[in-house]
Amino acid sequence: MTTVQTTVPPPPAAVRPKVVARAGLYGVLAVNVAVVTVFFVQAGFASNALIVIGRLLGLYGALLMAFQLLLVARLPWLDRRIGMDRLTSWHRWVGFGLLWTLLGHAVFITFGYADSSGMDPVSQLVDLAETVEGVLRAVVALVLILVIGGVSARYARRRLAYETWHFIHLYTYLAVVLAFTHQVAVGTTFTASSFATAYWYGVWGVALGAVALGRLVLPLWRNMRHQLRVSAVVPESDNVVSIYMTGRDLDRLPARAGQFFLWRFLTKDRWWQANPFSLSAAPDGRTLRLTAKVAGDGTAGLRHLKVGTRVFAEGPYGAFTAMHRTRPEAVLIAGGVGVTPIRALLEEVEGHAVVIYRVSTDRDAVLYDELRELAQAKGAELHLVSGPVSPDKLAPHELVRLVPDIGDRDVFLCGPPPMMNAVLGSLRELNVPKQQIHFERFSLAG
The missing domain is CATH 3.40.50.80 (Nucleotide-binding domain of ferredoxin-NADP reductase (FNR) module)
Known part of the structure; x- marks a missing residue:
């Protein structure tokens, strides 16, 4: 039965939410670039220009890495205003910028120290990894980022299953931890002053905290609160099925027409699969509905779901509202x-x-x-x-x-x-x- 929503939404805003959010992100990045540059200048310069450039690239790389985490944190305020697909696109391009920045950092630092010591670059890199705390961890982090960047290129991405690509992509978090410990161990700017140290701990704390909040805390809290279960499975055609779900306090779920969730149906053979499906009916505070087309073994199993199946839903996501x-x-x-x-x-x-x-x-x-x-x-x-x-x-x-x-x-x-x-x-x-x-x-x- 189709219902008509009678609540009149507010008139279009004079300043678009997307513009506000985008300007806010750009502004945060620009301010932090300026702060990092000031701290770098205050820490003083090495005698070798190559080392100076390498250290500055390393700092910018650390900042871009933290910004990357913010883009994939799935924070509701950003997602509703910018949209998951735009944030994903920005994440992709910032990721390639990060890859080249960190690669430049490694190259300039290695050649800079090689120029001072008279060693060849390869021997110099090996020597740094063996004698300087944190450098070996940084090398491992760079290798991981190079691999992740490679599988994220269009040619490779189109040929990998989503699950394979996603599993490899998770190593980004290991690279982040290794890079941060490298920065703590050898970063001259990190220890240049108490303000610089507090700043970098703050940057990484906010970035990692945003990921924990958006990717872990909010989904767990919402699912504990709403307790979604399948209430009906309705075939719409030979290859399309609608799934109806009920739960507790759905009138408090901040979902809007046009948004989507990542749905996990907690059966023995499906609990590990998360599929993005849009709501096919506006949320009414009592039920949620998705409608999906069969496009593989995963979606084919939807029509066989049993009433009462528990559902774990991440979201709502998207700015298509x-x-x-x-x-x-x-x-x-x-x-x-x-x-x-x-x-x-x-x-x-x-x-x-x-x-x-x-x-x-x-x-x-x-x-x-x-x-x-x-x-x-x-x-x-x-x-x-x-x-x-x-x-x-x-x-x-x-x-x-x-x-x-x-x-x-x-x-x-x-x-x-x-x-x-x-x-x-x-x-x-x-x-x-x-x-x-x-x-x-x-x-x-x-």
């Missing part, structure tokens, strides 16, 4: 099973909405009856667009035909990556302002 509205009217564009967050959003969005649902054939239109009922209740327009990929039925002229005033609306988009890329291209051609386009690719870091 009405919180980021900038216009009073909206266009909701869904492709395939990407309709799930769109269907949930339709319950929550206020103002006139146009829903465009793109599928290969009419029988692929999952949840279409619910969409039609909900659209009628809310006075929204619903367009079912079916047919082969070519010709493009969501090309610019087709979008304008369906929504003549699309440039004056917020656009929410979710679907398969090729379809999303094509629609984003169409929106650019139509000069729809970037701040009015909302999408999420549901990618995860770390």
Whole structure:
């Protein structure tokens, strides 16, 4: 049964939450770069320019490593405003910057000391590792980061199972610990003053504390509080199933339409698998629902879940919500099973909405009856667009035909990556302002 949410959300904010969060992150990084530079200057310079550059790169590398932890901490305040996929993208690029910074640190330090001692660089590195406390740990940390960077490259990432990539990625935390102990042992700036020492302990404490809070404390606390269990398993088609869940105090769960969770169904054969699925209905304080398409052995087992199965859910995650509205009217564009967050959003969005649902054939239109009922209740327009990929039925002229005033609306988009890329291209051609386009690719870091 489809219900219509009657609570009117606040009007769009004058300053977008995404802008505030992004500016805050950039500002925090810039301030810390300045502080690190000041501490470095106060500590004095070595006589060898190569060593000076190497030490500065090492400090910046330590700061980037702490910033990396903040990006993957899954803190609700950042996630709701920026979104998991953007944070993941930033994590990726900061990670490659970190790799080159630490590699530069190792190269400049090694060649700098080799220049002073007259040894060849390889012998100098071996000598440092054998005679200076913490250097061997730093070498191991660098090797781990190089391996993690290698498997995170696009070519390797596409060929590795997610579980394999994730397991290798977990060694990042070991690299962080090794790098920190190296910094404590030999970092001249670390011990240059009590203020510098307190600062670095504070940086690492905040970074590691953020990870512990977002990745461990909050998920455990929320699951202990809400005690989710499967209440119904409903096949929607031959390869799509909806899972309904109930629990305690769900009206206190800070979830919104458009967000997703990492779901673990605690059965003997599934407890170790965490799959990201969007809510396919707006949270009503009593139940949660996800709708998933069979895409492998893991999702195929969903239709065999038993009522009463315990559920461990991490989240909610994502900035694909009405919180980021900038216009009073909206266009909701869904492709395939990407309709799930769109269907949930339709319950929550206020103002006139146009829903465009793109599928290969009419029988692929999952949840279409619910969409039609909900659209009628809310006075929204619903367009079912079916047919082969070519010709493009969501090309610019087709979008304008369906929504003549699309440039004056917020656009929410979710679907398969090729379809999303094509629609984003169409929106650019139509000069729809970037701040009015909302999408999420549901990618995860770390």
